[in-house]
Amino acid sequence: MPARHLTLRILSRLGTSLVVAWASVTAAFVALHALPGRIEDILAGDVDFPGLREAIAAEWGLDRSLPAQYADFLLRLAHGDFGTSYVLRRPVIEVVGSQLRPTVELAFAAGLLAVLLAGGLALATAGRGRLAHGLASSLELVAASTPVFWLGILLLMAFSFSLRWFPVAGAKSWNALVLPAIALALPTAGLLAQVLREAMEKTLDQPFVTTVRARGVGETAIRIRHVLRHALLPAVTLGGWLIGGLLGGAVITEKVFGRPGLGTVTLGAVLTHDVPVVLAVVLLAALIHVAASTLLDILYLLIDPRLRTT
Amino acid sequence: MTDRHEPLVDIRGLSVAFPAQGDEPVVQGADLTIHPGECVALVGESGSGKSVTARSLLGLTGDGARIEAAQFRIRGRDARTFREADWRRLRGNLTGLVMQDALVSLDPLRTIGQEVGEVLTEHRLVSGGAALTERVHATLAKVGMPRPAERARQFAHQLSGGLRQRALIAAAIAAEPDLIIADEPTTALDPGIQDQVLAVLADRVREGAGLLLISHDLALVARIAHRVIVMRAGRIVDAGSTQEVLEQPRHPYTRQLLAAIPSAASRGSRLASARISAGQGSSTIEREPSPPRAAVEPRPVLEVSDIAKHYAHRAAAGQTGTFTALEGVSFTVRAGEVLGIIGASGSGKSTCAKIVLGLLEPDAGEVRLLGELWTRIPEPRRRPLRRRLQYIPQDPLSSFDPRYRVADIIAENLPDTGARGRRARVLALLNQVGLSGGVIDRHPRALSGGQRQRVAIARALAAEPALIVCDEPVSALDIGIQAQILDLLADLQGRLSTAMLFISHDWGVVQHLADRVLVFQDGRIVDQGSVADVFGSAIVNTVPGRLSAA
Numbered sequence: 001m002p003a004r005h006l007t008l009r010i011l012s013r014l015g016t017s018l019v020v021a022w023a024s025v026t027a028a029f030v031a032l033h034a035l036p037g038r039i040e041d042i043l044a045g046d047v048d049f050p051g052l053r054e055a056i057a058a059e060w061g062l063d064r065s066l067p068a069q070y071a072d073f074l075l076r077l078a079h080g081d082f083g084t085s086y087v088l089r090r091p092v093i094e095v096v097g098s099q100l101r102p103t104v105e106l107a108f109a110a111g112l113l114a115v116l117l118a119g120g121l122a123l124a125t126a127g128r129g130r131l132a133h134g135l136a137s138s139l140e141l142v143a144a145s146t147p148v149f150w151l152g153i154l155l156l157m158a159f160s161f162s163l164r165w166f167p168v169a170g171a172k173s174w175n176a177l178v179l180p181a182i183a184l185a186l187p188t189a190g191l192l193a194q195v196l197r198e199a200m201e202k203t204l205d206q207p208f209v210t211t212v213r214a215r216g217v218g219e220t221a222i223r224i225r226h227v228l229r230h231a232l233l234p235a236v237t238l239g240g241w242l243i244g245g246l247l248g249g250a251v252i253t254e255k256v257f258g259r260p261g262l263g264t265v266t267l268g269a270v271l272t273h274d275v276p277v278v279l280a281v282v283l284l285a286a287l288i289h290v291a292a293s294t295l296l297d298i299l300y301l302l303i304d305p306r307l308r309t310t
Numbered sequence: 311m312t313d314r315h316e317p318l319v320d321i322r323g324l325s326v327a328f329p330a331q332g333d334e335p336v337v338q339g340a341d342l343t344i345h346p347g348e349c350v351a352l353v354g355e356s357g358s359g360k361s362v363t364a365r366s367l368l369g370l371t372g373d374g375a376r377i378e379a380a381q382f383r384i385r386g387r388d389a390r391t392f393r394e395a396d397w398r399r400l401r402g403n404l405t406g407l408v409m410q411d412a413l414v415s416l417d418p419l420r421t422i423g424q425e426v427g428e429v430l431t432e433h434r435l436v437s438g439g440a441a442l443t444e445r446v447h448a449t450l451a452k453v454g455m456p457r458p459a460e461r462a463r464q465f466a467h468q469l470s471g472g473l474r475q476r477a478l479i480a481a482a483i484a485a486e487p488d489l490i491i492a493d494e495p496t497t498a499l500d501p502g503i504q505d506q507v508l509a510v511l512a513d514r515v516r517e518g519a520g521l522l523l524i525s526h527d528l529a530l531v532a533r534i535a536h537r538v539i540v541m542r543a544g545r546i547v548d549a550g551s552t553q554e555v556l557e558q559p560r561h562p563y564t565r566q567l568l569a570a571i572p573s574a575a576s577r578g579s580r581l582a583s584a585r586i587s588a589g590q591g592s593s594t595i596e597r598e599p600s601p602p603r604a605a606v607e608p609r610p611v612l613e614v615s616d617i618a619k620h621y622a623h624r625a626a627a628g629q630t631g632t633f634t635a636l637e638g639v640s641f642t643v644r645a646g647e648v649l650g651i652i653g654a655s656g657s658g659k660s661t662c663a664k665i666v667l668g669l670l671e672p673d674a675g676e677v678r679l680l681g682e683l684w685t686r687i688p689e690p691r692r693r694p695l696r697r698r699l700q701y702i703p704q705d706p707l708s709s710f711d712p713r714y715r716v717a718d719i720i721a722e723n724l725p726d727t728g729a730r731g732r733r734a735r736v737l738a739l740l741n742q743v744g745l746s747g748g749v750i751d752r753h754p755r756a757l758s759g760g761q762r763q764r765v766a767i768a769r770a771l772a773a774e775p776a777l778i779v780c781d782e783p784v785s786a787l788d789i790g791i792q793a794q795i796l797d798l799l800a801d802l803q804g805r806l807s808t809a810m811l812f813i814s815h816d817w818g819v820v821q822h823l824a825d826r827v828l829v830f831q832d833g834r835i836v837d838q839g840s841v842a843d844v845f846g847s848a849i850v851n852t853v854p855g856r857l858s859a860a
Contacts (some may be wrong), residue, residue, distance in 0.1 A: 129373075182630045207414045211481070214368055214407035214491075215429040225428075227415050304419060306466045 013297060017290035025077065025279060026284035029070060032275045039273060041085065060086075077283070083276035085267070092280045095265060095299060100284075107251065108248045109177055110184035114242075117185065118192035122231065123223050126200035143190025147247045152183040152256035169258030171304035180257045184249045188242055195238055199231035206230075232303050236296050243292045247285065316386055316825070317521040318489045319344040319367055326362050330374045336362050338544045342522075347486060349512070349521040349550070351535035353528060353567075355788035356759075359544040360524050364491050367522070368405055369397035402429040406482030408511075410494040410766045412474035416466040416481065423462030426450065426481045435485055449484045450477070452749035453510045472503035473653065479510055489520045496530065500654035500815055508534055509648050526788055528567060532556050540564050559586060570793035572822035574845060580800075601796070603836035604803040606825060607645040610681075611777045611809040612666065615640045617675035617685075619833075635661040636672070636833045640836060643777060646807040650824030650841070652814060658833035659813050665779050666702055668692050668812065680776055697725075700770035704782035706762040710754040716765055717739070717750045723772035739768040761789035767798065777809045784819060796823060821845055 039062055040053040057063040061072060076083065082092035125136035141209055159179060160168045167176045203209065212222050251263030262281065269277035301308050321342045327335035337359040344350050352360040354755040365371045367384065369392060382389045385404065392400075401407075403476050406429075409415040427446045429435075436442045443462075450458035453476040466474050475495065482490060492511055496504040513536050515521045531538060531552070539557040540548035540563065548561035559565045569584035576584065579597035586595050636658045643649045648799055653659045666671040666677060668684055677684040679695055700723075703709045710719050718737045737747050743764040755763055763783060768821050770778050780799070784792040800823060803810055814820050820841070827844045829837035837844050 048655070207409055207411070208417045210370065211407060211409055211415045212417065212428070213370055213401065214405075214482070215399070215402035215432055217402075217428065217432050218398060222431075226420070229419050264748060306423075306467050 008198075009301070010294065010298065013290075013294040017287075017294065020290050021283060021286045022074075025074075028279050028282040029275075032273070032278060033066060033228050035273060038281065038287050039275065055072045073279075075202060081282045082283075083229065085269075087272045087274045087277075092276045095277055096262070096280050096284065099260060099262050099265045102259055103247075103250050103254065103263065105177060106184065106259065106261065107243075107250045108182055109181040110250070110253075111246050113185035114188040114192055114246075117189035118196055118235075119228070121193045122196035122200055123220070123228065126197045126223065126227070126231075127204040128219075135233070136193070139184055140190045140194045140197070143186045144194065145190070146187055148183055148187060148252050149256050152180065152253055155179045155183055156257070161209060170260075176257075176259070180253045180259060183256070184246065184253045187249070188245060192235060192238065192242065193265055196228075196231050196235050199234045200227050203227045203230040222229070229303060236299050236303065239299075240289070240294045247288065292302075317343045317345050317383075318385055319522075320381060320383040321379055323378075324363065324382065325367065325378045326359070326366055326371055327376045328372075328374055328604060329376055330704055334544075334852065336544050337366075338858050340541070340544075340546050341549075342539065344489065344520040346524055347515060347518045348537070349515045349523055349535045349809075351523045351525060351531035351538045352541060353525055353531055353538060354541035355526060357543075358541040360541050360543075361493055363541070364493055364522055364524050367489070367491060368401055368407060369394075370407075395493060399433075402482075402487065403433045403485050404487050405489045406485070406487040408479050408482045408490065408492040408495045409499050410470060412469075412471075412478035413466055415478055416474070416540075418466055421463055421465055422450070422469070422477045422480075425466075426462070426477065426484050429481065433485060445484065447592075449480045453477075453483070454506070455480065455482045471499055472506055472613045475499060475503070475507050476510060479507070483514060483519075485629035487519065487524070490514055491522045491524070493524045494526070495523070497525070497527070501817070502654065504530065528556060528571065528789070540567070554565050555713055569597075570789050572793070572816075574818075574821040574841060576822050577841070580797050582790070584793075600800050600806045604646055604807045606647040609645045610642045611647075611679070612643040612811070613678040613681075614642070614662075614666065615675050615677075617662075617665055617672040617677065619658075619665065619670070619673050634833045636665070639671045639833075639835055641674070641828055641835070641838070643809050643811055645776070645809055647826065648803060648810045648812055648824045650812045650814065650820035650827040652817060652820050652827060653830030654815060657830040659815075659830050660733040660781065661833070662830070663779055663811070663813055665778055667699065668696070680704050682860060697723075698774035698776040700773050700778045702763075702766050702770050702783045703781040704785050707754055709766065712753070712755065715751050715753055716757075719765060720769050720772050723769050725773075735772070736768075739772055740765075742771065742802070743768045744794075758791075759787055760794060763791075763795050764798065765789065767795075767802070771802065771806070773810075775808060777811065779811045779813070781813045782815070783812075785814065785816065792819075799823065817845070 038053075039055050039060070054063075061069060064072075064187060073083075082096075084090065085092055085095050088095055121136055121139065125132040156168065156179065159165045165175075166179050167173070170176050200223065204223075207225065212226055217225070250261065251266060253259070254261040254263035255267070262284075263276065266281045268274070269281065319342060321340065321464060324337055324340040324342065325335045326337040327333065328460070340363055341361070342350070342352075351695050352363060354360045362371055362375075366375075366377055369389070371377060377390075379390065384400065408758050416422070417463060423443070426449055427442050430442060430445055436445050444856065446462055447458040450461060451524050455461050455473060455476050461469065461473070461477070466477065479492075490511065495511065499507060508530065511521055511523070515534075521534075523531055535552050537550065538548075538552050539546055539560065540555065542563055548559075548564045554560070555564060556568065559568055565586035566584075567578045569586050572581055575595070576597060579599050581597075584595055584597040584749055594705060615637050617636060618634075621633045630824070639658070639662060639694065641649065651659050651662065662672065665672050666683070668677075668679075674684055674687070679699060682695060684692065684695070714722075717733065717736050720739055721732045724732055724735055733750075736750060740750060742765055745761060745764050749757060749761065749765075756766060766783075785797070787795060796819065799810075802808070812820065812824055824841055827838060827841055828835050829844060
């Protein structure tokens with residue numbers, strides 16, 4: 001029965017995700033067409049002669065009404081055709097696909113690092129006396145409130161320019177990933193540690209912890225085996241937000257560290273009104289968001305058996 | 311194993327203090343000896359230091375506790391020299407702890423099997439997964455758990471209260487400790503289930519384990535304990551064999567506790583001021599009569615006719631079924647009458663109360679309040695009558711807005727008057743429920759349990775209700791406080807002639823207070839009538855021994 005229940009839940013999540021994807025694409029479409037400036041001008045670039053704009057409009061389908069363009073756009077999306085970039089004149093799939101890897105690498109590395117740092121800090125300091133509490137909460141506050149770009153610049157100055165341990169820019173080797181990942185991970189880790197530690201301290205006050213202690217289980221084992229799992233629930237609630245934060249932060253981090261990636265592509269596309277690219281990025285972000293929240297939803301069920309029965 | 315004659319625990323002059331929370335020790339000069347095969351009961355009100363004393367046997371008194379003792383021997387070893395590692399070897403392995411309410415005392419995210427097995431893996435008592443599973447199932451079978459293999463895969467919230475508590479005991483005794491500490495192990499369980507759980511513990515004692523039973527329920531400990539220790543305000547005030555302490559009580563405090571237990575014999579008299587006077591061989595309880603009550607009028611305040619409530623639920627096999635919470639329930643509460651509702655948890659008492667309070671619509675039948683239709687009407691039509699129906703909950707604290715002061719809590723229920731008139735009215739109400747005006751600007755969390763319940767009563771009275779629904783109003787209170795609140799309710803009821811619907815799982819309380827009783831079982835009324843009719847002429851006095859009412 002739990003398996004059937006789970007399948008049903010995932011199916012309904014996927015249904016919702018379609019709606020979310022549609023809504024976000026539509027919002028992006030409307031927003032981009034509401035922006036000042038005409039798309040024909042962008043496509044024309046520096047070239048100008050009479051009839052050019054009309055020809056471009058006819059070629060790109062811009063002479064039709066907005067609803068017709070919208071319907072055509074949705075139809076093409078449904079067939080997996082994201083169109084061609086106005087500016088780069090290359091298929092959007094190719095443009096976004098080539099830049100996806102470095103960004104995902106960065107976000108994933110930073111996410112993993114943030115989870116490890118936050119988990120380690122919470123395990124080491126939750127319910128271990130006033131000194132540990134004070135130390136941990138100041139660390140978390142500093143980390144959570146440090147801007148990514150500033151941290152990135154500091155790291156670059158110390159470890160790239162002065163010590164020359166890591167490359168200044170690029171994404172060619174693994175060690176180019178170290179500093180950006182740290183810069184991106186620390187603020188997230190700070191926030192996550194705050195939530196985890198507070199939840200762990202609350203859990204440590206629960207009567208069952210006394211029962212576990214009375215079995216002769218040591219303090220660290222209690223935290224790993226019992227308390228951490230309880231503390232994961234509020235952390236998972238934060239998870240969707242954190243994934244969004246990591247992707248958003250990745251854009252800034254890429255800029256600071258001169259890394260290729262979606263950040264550069266998105267920024268360029270927005271500034272040049274490159275509608276197909278922006279729409280593809282929006283769709284990708286919506287997809288990631290939906291996938292993440294579906295995953296987190298299932299994670300809830302795995303963590304807390306009490307949620308499975310209702 | 312230890313020698314049969316050597317005590318498991320031998321403590322002299324134990325003092326426990328928490329310097330961070332004030333200098334006054336919470337336990338002072340306590341002596342405690344427990345032998346193998348012996349059940350020692352530690353009784354007293356909450357805050358008397360009984361739990362702290364028990365936890366000190368496990369080295370679990372908490373951070374910052376300062377423990378001093380002239381002698382502190384556990385199985386012949388001086389526990390004063392124990393370090394954390396010594397305590398950990400002892401916990402679970404040699405000493406098991408059973409706490410109250412398994413729903414929160416077992417890790418809710420882990421299966422029963424994992425919880426029971428943890429002590430075994432932690433102390434490396436079994437090797438291999440198969441051996442562990444076998445041992446877990448055997449332990450569950452030992453505490454009387456039906457279908458242990460199936461239960462081991464379930465979680466605490468999937469078991470009934472009684473089975474859950476058995477699982478908690480199983481987790482404590484899996485390593486076969488020779489000392490079991492049971493801290494209120496049956497509180498919050500229904501009487502029948504209490505007996506079963508107690509029997510499981512008594513079995514361990516018969517097999518040679520020592521049992522330290524902590525309870526505030528004197529009748530309960532009388533059934534199983536060999537010796538009783540009575541604590542009050544951190545000190546042991548009375549100790550001896552169960553017979554000496556409970557059947558021929560010598561100490562005034564023990565006598566006061568025993569005399570305050572409500573029962574059929576205490577009907578119509580005050581509990582808090584009752585005293586036991588010891589004669590030769592037998593003791594009698596002397597009680598003051600309560601103020602006289604007005605006669606019950608024939609005019610009905612509440613008419614419940616044939617109400618039913620069903621819930622759809624997913625059965626274990628995967629198909630959905632309906633669960634009957636309430637079926638064919640009819641009764642009437644007349645003006646000035648106290649109607650008791652008694653039943654085990656899950657018997658439909660609370661569902662019935664919710665329907666009466668207009669918080670839940672019945673699937674069938676109707677309720678009339680003061681002659682007017684009360685069910686299946688839109689809330690705006692109900693609102694004018696709501697004032698006439700008030701509610702006193704079991705846990706008043708959670709029913710108060712935590713940001714409200716006592717004055718706001720009570721004033722919210724007052725009819726509209728000026729600000730000055732309100733304050734005077736609140737003061738009068740506080741006075742009526744025996745609280746001084748000094749509490750008026752306090753927050754409820756700064757009040758004691760008894761004071762909070764008094765505030766809840768004052769809040770109910772503020773609306774000048776025709777009917778008060780009391781849902782287990784004294785279940786969470788210590789016996790002394792319970793006596794005071796029951797006296798207060800009886801006094802107020804006598805003076806104001808307010809009708810009451812009094813819900814409880816404690817037969818003694820209902821016998822003490824109610825005029826008529828409804829007995830609920832599986833959502834139906836299985837018995838009703840006057841207290842004497844329902845409980846029969848051979849009323850079992852809940853006071854142990856040969857006490858008789860004067």
